Amino acid sequence: MSLPPEEIFLAAGVRGFLHARRLGSAGELGVDADAPVVLASVVKVPLAFEFARQVAAGQLDPADRVRATAADRLGGSGSSGFADDVSYSLRDAALLALSVSDNTAADLLFDRVGVENVRSLLLELGLTRTTVIGAPRDLLRTIIDDTAAGLPLRALDPLRTSATTPREMTSLLSAVANDPGPGAQVLEWMSAQVSWHRLTAGFPPEVAVAAKTGTMPGIRNEIGIVTYPDGDAYAVAVFTVGGAETLRRPDIDRAIGAAARAAVDQLRS
Numbered sequence: 001m002s003l004p005p006e007e008i009f010l011a012a013g014v015r016g017f018l019h020a021r022r023l024g025s026a027g028e029l030g031v032d033a034d035a036p037v038v039l040a041s042v043v044k045v046p047l048a049f050e051f052a053r054q055v056a057a058g059q060l061d062p063a064d065r066v067r068a069t070a071a072d073r074l075g076g077s078g079s080s081g082f083a084d085d086v087s088y089s090l091r092d093a094a095l096l097a098l099s100v101s102d103n104t105a106a107d108l109l110f111d112r113v114g115v116e117n118v119r120s121l122l123l124e125l126g127l128t129r130t131t132v133i134g135a136p137r138d139l140l141r142t143i144i145d146d147t148a149a150g151l152p153l154r155a156l157d158p159l160r161t162s163a164t165t166p167r168e169m170t171s172l173l174s175a176v177a178n179d180p181g182p183g184a185q186v187l188e189w190m191s192a193q194v195s196w197h198r199l200t201a202g203f204p205p206e207v208a209v210a211a212k213t214g215t216m217p218g219i220r221n222e223i224g225i226v227t228y229p230d231g232d233a234y235a236v237a238v239f240t241v242g243g244a245e246t247l248r249r250p251d252i253d254r255a256i257g258a259a260a261r262a263a264v265d266q267l268r269s
Contacts, residue, residue, distance in 0.1 A: 002262045004262055005018050005031050005263050006031055008255050008258045008259045008262060009031070009255060012240075012243065012251055012255035013242060014220075014242035014243050014252055015241045015242050016032075016238065016259060017031060017032045017035050017238070018031040018032075018166055018237065018259055019031075019166035019167045019170045019236075019237050020234055020235065020236045020264055021234065022232065022233075022234050022267050022268075023177055023233040023235060027267045028267075029263045029266055029267055031166075031263075032166075033165065034165050034166075035165060035166075036163050037163060037164060037165060037166065037221070037239040038157075038162070038163055038214070038219050038239070038241075039130075039161075040214030040215060040216045040221055041106075041214040042212055042213075042223055043214075044097045044098055045098070045169075045172065045190070045212050046118050046130075046132070047094075047110060047113060048094045048097060048109075048186050049121065049176055049183065050121045051090065051094050051112075051113045052182030052186055054113060055091075055182070060090060062089060062090050063090070063091070064090050065088065065090075066087065066089075066093055066108040066109075066111075066112070068086050068087070068088075068104050068108060072104045072107060072108065072137075073104050074103045074137060074140055076103055077100045077101055077103075078096045078101070078102025078103075078104065078105055079096060079102055079105055080103045080105075088105070090112060094109060094189055095192060097109060098189040098192065098212055099192040099193050101213060103136035106135060106136050110134075110135035110136075111135070115132060119132055122172075125171065125172060125175050126171070127172060129165050130164040130169075131163050132162050133161055139161065142154045142161065155216060156216060156219065166238070166239060169223045169237035170223070170235040173225055177235065187210045187225065188210075190211055190212055190225075191209075191210040193210075193211055193212060193213070197254075197257075198211070198222040198238075198253050198257050199224045199226070199236065199238070199256065199260050200257065202254075202258050202261035203226060203257070203260075203261055207228055208226070209225070209226050209227075210224055210227075211223065211224025212224065217246075218242060218244075219239075219240070220240045220243075220252050220253065221237075221240070222237075222256055222260075223235075223236065223238070224236055226260070228268075232268065234267060236264065238256045238259055240252060240256060
């Protein structure tokens with residue numbers, strides 16, 4: 001028998017926050033599920049959902065192109081780290097944002113979708129404790145300003161940056177899963193995520209995982225939908241705080257997957 005999620009987090013030396021729900025039923029399990037946590041790149045999920053909704057409503061053309069220039073590049077994966085300018089469609093920006101967590105693609109998508117519209121989506125879904133301060137470039141700006149002033153980073157404080165709760169993120173995932181149009185498109189993009197070292201690592205190969213990570217110094221997150229071959233599906237949100245601030249901590253990554261698996265196993269039993 002696997003350890004319960006609380007003990008898995010303890011063994012990894014982190015504080016863990018988790019919520020899991022069986023889709024289509026009242027089954028749920030939580031560990032500090034209503035505590036505020038930093039969204040980090042998990043914010044790209046509601047961004048992509050609002051984009052897909054606007055496309056379905058005819059407000060945006062997914063084939064419209066955006067151009068990532070030197071002024072847009074933040075450094076990191078995808079076009080954020082490119083040496084040269086590049087252009088791609090809005091739908092490819094959404095794919096880049098969810099598959100490789102491309103911050104520049106997310107910035108350009110936020111420009112077209114609108115930060116206020118993402119906030120309105122969250123309110124429409126009843127996610128009143130989920131806040132979005134802006135696009136990735138806005139978050140980076142707070143880090144630069146706070147570092148220059150010698151202040152604690154707002155970006156690491158869920159009371160002063162883009163934040164949510166694990167329960168609200170499984171509510172978001174439930175809304176995505178129940179939407180056969182835009183939601184299905186978002187799940188397709190999430191299924192293309194190249195990071196398999198957190199949630200996906202906790203489940204056997206026959207279990208499908210559509211997920212999105214979020215990472216900052218000392219913060220490691222992932223939310224996703226886990227679907228078993230028998231058709232049972234579970235929305236899971238795991239957030240951790242602690243451990244060394246180095247971004248490479250495979251033990252904590254494994255703990256995220258193990259805690260998610262333990263929670264889902266409890267719901268399945």
